[in-house]
Amino acid sequence: MSAKYTAEGSVWINEGGRIVCRDHGGSYLTAAIVKGKGPHIFTPLEDWLYHPPEVAEHYDFNCEDCGGRTTHRAGKGGDDE
Numbered sequence: 001m002s003a004k005y006t007a008e009g010s011v012w013i014n015e016g017g018r019i020v021c022r023d024h025g026g027s028y029l030t031a032a033i034v035k036g037k038g039p040h041i042f043t044p045l046e047d048w049l050y051h052p053p054e055v056a057e058h059y060d061f062n063c064e065d066c067g068g069r070t071t072h073r074a075g076k077g078g079d080d081e
């Protein structure tokens, strides 16, 4: 239920250097995060490493899909967990 590696502003980076927020790493990564796995997650396809908000901020890492970082969607939205 409670995922650990979901800090607001965090990102995930894979072995190829692709940077994503928690929503854009693909279903395998998203599912693993929801299960509380991390900070190093191996999916059948890729190898992801969690980067906390302070690191993402320092290096200006942003998701390649949405241009942002992990956000909490709890509350008002219709698509939160």
Ligand SMILES: [Zn+2]
Residues within 6 Å of the ligand: 020, 021, 022, 023, 024, 063, 064, 065, 066, 067, 068, 069
């Ligand atoms: Zn994203």
